[in-house]
Amino acid sequence: MTDPLISRLKHLIVDTLRLDGVTPADIDESAPLIGSGLALDSIDALELVVKIEKEFGIKIGSSEESRQALASINSLASFIRARTAG
Amino acid sequence: MAGSNASGKVFLKACECLTPFGQSAETLAALLRGERAMQLRSVLGREGGDAVPIALLPGRVLDETAPPSWMEPVRKLLAPVNAAGWGTARRPVFVTSSNFGAGNMHAFRRSGDEAHMKYGALVNCVEWLREQLGWQQNVTIFSHACVSAHLGLLQASRVVEAGLADEALVFSFDFLSPFVSGGFHALKILNADFPAPYMNRATGSIGLGDGAGYAVLTRTKGDFSISAQSMYNEMHHFTANQPDGAGFEACLAPIAAQLAGRRVWLKGHGTGTLDAGRMESGAFAKAFPGAPLVGWKGSLGHTLGSCGLVELAIASAALRSGRTPGTIGSGAPTFTAEVALEPFANDKFDGVICASNAFGGAHAALLLSHA
Numbered sequence: 457m458t459d460p461l462i463s464r465l466k467h468l469i470v471d472t473l474r475l476d477g478v479t480p481a482d483i484d485e486s487a488p489l490i491g492s493g494l495a496l497d498s499i500d501a502l503e504l505v506v507k508i509e510k511e512f513g514i515k516i517g518s519s520e521e522s523r524q525a526l527a528s529i530n531s532l533a534s535f536i537r538a539r540t541a542g
Numbered sequence: 543m544a545g546s547n548a549s550g551k552v553f554l555k556a557c558e559c560l561t562p563f564g565q566s567a568e569t570l571a572a573l574l575r576g577e578r579a580m581q582l583r584s585v586l587g588r589e590g591g592d593a594v595p596i597a598l599l600p601g602r603v604l605d606e607t608a609p610p611s612w613m614e615p616v617r618k619l620l621a622p623v624n625a626a627g628w629g630t631a632r633r634p635v636f637v638t639s640s641n642f643g644a645g646n647m648h649a650f651r652r653s654g655d656e657a658h659m660k661y662g663a664l665v666n667c668v669e670w671l672r673e674q675l676g677w678q679q680n681v682t683i684f685s686h687a688c689v690s691a692h693l694g695l696l697q698a699s700r701v702v703e704a705g706l707a708d709e710a711l712v713f714s715f716d717f718l719s720p721f722v723s724g725g726f727h728a729l730k731i732l733n734a735d736f737p738a739p740y741m742n743r744a745t746g747s748i749g750l751g752d753g754a755g756y757a758v759l760t761r762t763k764g765d766f767s768i769s770a771q772s773m774y775n776e777m778h779h780f781t782a783n784q785p786d787g788a789g790f791e792a793c794l795a796p797i798a799a800q801l802a803g804r805r806v807w808l809k810g811h812g813t814g815t816l817d818a819g820r821m822e823s824g825a826f827a828k829a830f831p832g833a834p835l836v837g838w839k840g841s842l843g844h845t846l847g848s849c850g851l852v853e854l855a856i857a858s859a860a861l862r863s864g865r866t867p868g869t870i871g872s873g874a875p876t877f878t879a880e881v882a883l884e885p886f887a888n889d890k891f892d893g894v895i896c897a898s899n900a901f902g903g904a905h906a907a908l909l910l911s912h913a
Contacts, residue, residue: 498781506728515592518745519730520816 461533469529472507473500485529493528501526508532514539547772547796550703553764553913559755559855560619561842562597566859569842573856573867574885578841580736580749585727586720594727595736595749596718597843602752604720606649608657612717613674616754620675620713623758628711629677634701638684638694638714640847643667645719688811689773689898690714690847691854692906695757696771702759714848715754722846723750737814737844739837740823740881741872746816753845753852766858767913769893770800776903783903787821793905794829797895800909804892806830807866808880809857811899812837813844814871818899823877830895834882840871850898850906857894857910864889 466480469489473496487493490501505522509515514536516522525535558565562579563572572579579597584590587604598604602611617624628635647662649655661667664683672681684693691714698710726732726748735747759768776789783789808826812819812835826835838853845852860866868884869876876883888894893911900906 497779502729505730516730518733518735518747520745522730 459533461536462529465529465532468507468511469494469504472503483529488528489526489532490523508536512536512540550699551767551769552699552702552759553762554766554768554858555709555758555760555764556623557755557757557766557855557858558619558622559753559852560599560615561753561845561852562599562751565619566855569856570859570863570867573838573841573870574865576868576870578736578871579751580841580843582734585723585732589720591724592727593734594723594732595747595843596723597749597751598718599752602717604718604723606645606658606719608646608649608655608661610643610646610661610717612715612752612754616715617674619754620756623711623756624675627678628675629672629680631680632708634680634682634698634707634710635677636682636684636694636698636710636712637668637671638690638712638847638851639716640685640687640690641716641719641722642685645721648719648721685847686904687900687902688844688846688849689900689904689906691755691850692771692773692898692908695759695768695850695908696773696906698759699768699771702761705761708760710759711756712759712851713754713756714851716846716848717752717754718750726750731815736871737840738872739812739814739840739869740810740819740835740876740878742820742875742877743816746814746819748813748815749839749843751843751845753842753848755848755851755855757851757854764913766861766910768908768910770797770909772796772908773904773906775905778903780902783818783821787825789903789905790821790825790899791828793907794825794895794897797907797909798829804911805890806833806893806895806909807888807891808833808835809853809894809896810835810837811849811897812869813839820877822897822899823881827878827880833880834886835878835880836866836869836882837872838867838870840869850896854896854910857896860888861894861910861912
C-alpha cells in the first residue's frame with residue numbers, strides 16, 4: 457500500500473515544478489531529486505523548499521539541511537515526519 | 543568556458559567606500575578591532591520574518607522609501623570626486639550593482655505607488671542617479687551578480703589603458719531591501735547564523751550588508767596601481783560552480799603568472815557558504831602557497847555586486863596603514879592553514895590580490911599594490 461505522504465509529495469513535486477511528461481507514478485522515491493534522478497536544478501529546489509515550508513508549516517534552516525531533505529522523496533518524507541511529529 | 547584578462551597597469555587616483563562603519567578609514571579601524579557590523583534583523587523589514595544577519599547604514603531601515611534613503615549617503619561619498627564633471631567623452635562613468643533599485647520595483651508591486659518606479663527599474667534608477675549627481679550622458683551600466691564591480695573596473699581599465707579616456711569613474715552601490723534579503727533567505731543561505739568565512743563547520747550561512755564604493759582610474763600617477771586583472775566564467779551551470787573548483791583556479795592563474803616573485807596577501811570573497819569557501823580557499827592555497835587569506839564579509843556582510851569595490855577601498859586603506867584585518871567571525875578549523883583569523887602587518891608584502899566570485903561560476907581577481 458502506498459504511503460500517503462510519499463504519494464502527496466510526488467504530486468506536490470509534479471504540480472509545483474510543472475514537470476512536463478512526468479507523472480507521480482514515474483518518480484522513484486529512493487532516487488536523487490537534484491542532479492541525477494529527477495534532475496531538478498537549484499531553482500527547482502528553491503521553489504520546492506518554499507512550497508514544502510508553506511504546505512507542511514515547517515522551517516528548513518539552512519542550505520545544508522535543504523540539501524539533506526531533498527536527497528530523495530524518502531528522505532523528504534522522513535524530514536517532514538521528524539518536523540511535524542508531536 | 544570564457545576568460546577575460548587585462549595585464550596593463552592603471553592607477554587608483556582615488557578609491558573610497560561606504561559601509562555601516564563609515565568610509566574606508568573608519569571601516570578599516572573597526573575591522574582591525576574585530577567588530578561586526580551585522581545585527582540580527584527581520585528578513586522582511588517591517589513585515590517581520592526570521593531574524594537574519596544584516597548590516598545597514600546608520601539610521602537606514604531595510605524597507606524601501608521613495609526617494610531611496612541611500613541617495614544622500616551616496617552623494618556625500620562621491621562629493622570629493624564628483625565636482626570634476628563626469629560622464630563626458632573623456633571622463634566616462636561605469637556604474638555597477640547587482641540590485642540597482644530592485645527593492646523599489648518590489649515596493650511598487652506591493653503598494654501600487656508609482657513613485658517607486660522612478661528608482662525601480664535598472665535604467666530608471668541609474669538615470670535618476672545621473673541627474674542627481676550632475677553626470678553627462680557617457681554612463682555605462684554593468685551588472686554581473688557579485689563580480690559586477692570587478693567587471694566595471696576591468697572595462698574602465700581597458701578604456702583608460704587604450705587612451706580612450708583621460709580618467710574613468712567606476713561607481714558601485716548595493717543597498718538592501720526586503721526583496722533582496724527575502725530572496726537569499728528563500729535560498730536558505732541567509733539564515734539565523736552569522737557567517738564564518740572559510741570555517742569548516744556543519745552549516746554554512748551568509749550575511750548581507752549595505753555598501754557602495756568608487757574608484758577613479760588614470761594612466762598617470764596615483765598612490766596605488768592595479769597591475770593585473772582577471773575574470774573567468776565557467777559556463778558550467780547557471781547558478782552553481784564546477785564542483786572541482788577549477789573555475790576558481792582558472793581565474794587566479796593569470797594573476798599568479800604575473801606575480802614574478804612578489805609577496806602578496808589575499809583578500810578573498812569568503813561569504814560564509816561552505817562549498818564555495820572550500821573551493822576558493824583551496825584554489826588560493828594552490829596558486830599562492832603560504833600567502834595569508836582574509837575575508838571581511840563576516841563583519842560587513844556581503845555587499846553583493848559592490849563587494850569588489852567596497853573591499854578594494856578597504857584593502858587600499860589597509861596597505862596605507864600597514865595593517866590587514868583578519869577574517870572576522872570565523873574560527874578554527876579553517877579549510878586551509880593560510881586563512882588568517884587575526885590582523886597582521888602587511889608592510890613586508892608587495893601587494894594584495896582581491897578576489898570576488900558570483901552565482902553561476904563567475905570569478906574575478908586583481909592585483910593591487912603601492913604605485
